[in-house]
Amino acid sequence: MRPNAKRTTLADIAQAAGVSVATVSKVVNGRGDVAPHTRTRVQELLNRHEYLAPVSRHTEAAENPTIEVQFKGGLKAYVAETLEGIIDSAAELGASVVVSKASSAPHRARDLVSAGRRAVIAVTSVYTAAHLDELARSGLPLVVLDPLHLPDSRVNSVGATNFAGGLAATRHLLSLGHRRVAYLGGPADAVCNQARMHGYRAAMEAEGTPVPDAYVRPGDFTYDSGLLGAAALLDLEQPPTAVFAGNDEIAVGVVESARARGLRVPEELSVVGFDDTSVARMASPPLTTVRQPLREMGGTALRIALRLANGGKAESHHIELATELVVRASTAPPREGSPAPG
Structure with a gap:
């Protein structure tokens, strides 16, 4: 429906x-x-008939609404920091938050309504047309934080300037003198991954530097994906001298893969991550990375959800907050004599 x-x-x-x-x-x-x-x-x-009682805008819940926050997968640093932003903003604004782990089966909207939820925030979750239809019937607004796929027109979303972040990360490596720069990303069909990759390609093309097909590898936003992807890159006949990773977990996997081969970071391989989670700050060496304002993104999603829950409208269908390059110790100029890719 x-x-x-x-x-x-x-x-x-x-x-x-x-x-x-x-x-x-x-x-x-x-x-x-x-x-x-x-x-x-x-x-x-x-x-x-899946009858759902209309949500009253004049009850006590309108003054102190309860928002359902769902996330998928493990409670990683990225999710933890966005949740912190949501929870802090909820405390400031007098709202309540219930955090749940999304299952593969659709979460029935009627159950959420019956439990007193007024809106749903999904952290990088993928909602099917069936999910959206049920939420539409229930009147529960949905806000997706950092959507993996292009949102449906019925969905409000909050993200970051992923293209600009990919552009900044790659330009940083090029400014150091690297020309053999690879991109090791997340799922090929993820919108955020595509934007970061296109930012990388735009910077390389603007510099007139060719990108071999083998230098762009999709994967997952995980440490293991970084390990395996970096191993494939470093086994190439002409391996990269720098890797731009799609997130911090991938970047740490790249660092470890290089270390296992006796390569030093950043002296023999520069690595840039994305997100600027605690993983980047605690890595050895600390990661140069693109900062997503994760707590601010969570707070923005919460405020949009509250506005929608109380009958208002979002100012924009999709909001993007600015990213920022943070330079640390994982990047340096390439060794002398490293040839450019053919």
Whole structure:
């Protein structure tokens, strides 16, 4: 069902059950003065039609709303820092937050409504058309933080300037004198990965530096992906002298893969990450990386969710916050005599 589809009403249920609207209202509100067989029939119809009571804008929940925050996968540094931004903003604004781990099965919107949720924030989760249809029926607004895929027109989202970040990271490596620069990214179809990769390619093309096909490798946003991807890059006949990694976890995997081959970072291989999580700051050496304002992104998502939950509108369908290059100890000029790629 699309957002403009007709919502099932109490009158619809009453007509189907052959009872009054008042009787259906009593069942919905848990009143006891309804005959058992009538209650059973009405409840069956409510379930069959997936009836959801409209969310009141004038209840106490409007003053102190509860927002459902869902994330997928492990509680990694990236997720932890965005959650911190959401929770801090919720405390400041007097809202409540319930954090849950998204499962592969769709989370029924009617259950969220029944539990008193007023909006949903998804951290990099992928929502299917079925998810969105159910949320539209329920009236629950959805805000996706750093979406992996292009959001549906019904979804508000918050992200960062990924293209500009990829451009800045690659320009930094080029300014140091590197010409054999590889990109080791996340999933090929992830929007954020595509934007970072295009920023990398734009910087390389502007410099007139060719990019061998083998220098661009998709993967996952994980440490293991960094290990395996870097191993493939470093085994090339003409390996890169620098690697721009799609996130900090990949970058740390690259550093370890180089170390296992006896290569020193940054003397023999420069590495740049993306996110500027605690992983980047605690790495050895500390990572040069592109900072995403993760806490600010979380806070922005929370404020949008609250505005939508209380009947307002978002100022923009998609908001991007600025990224910033943070230079640390994992990048340096290449060794003399390193040939450019053919």
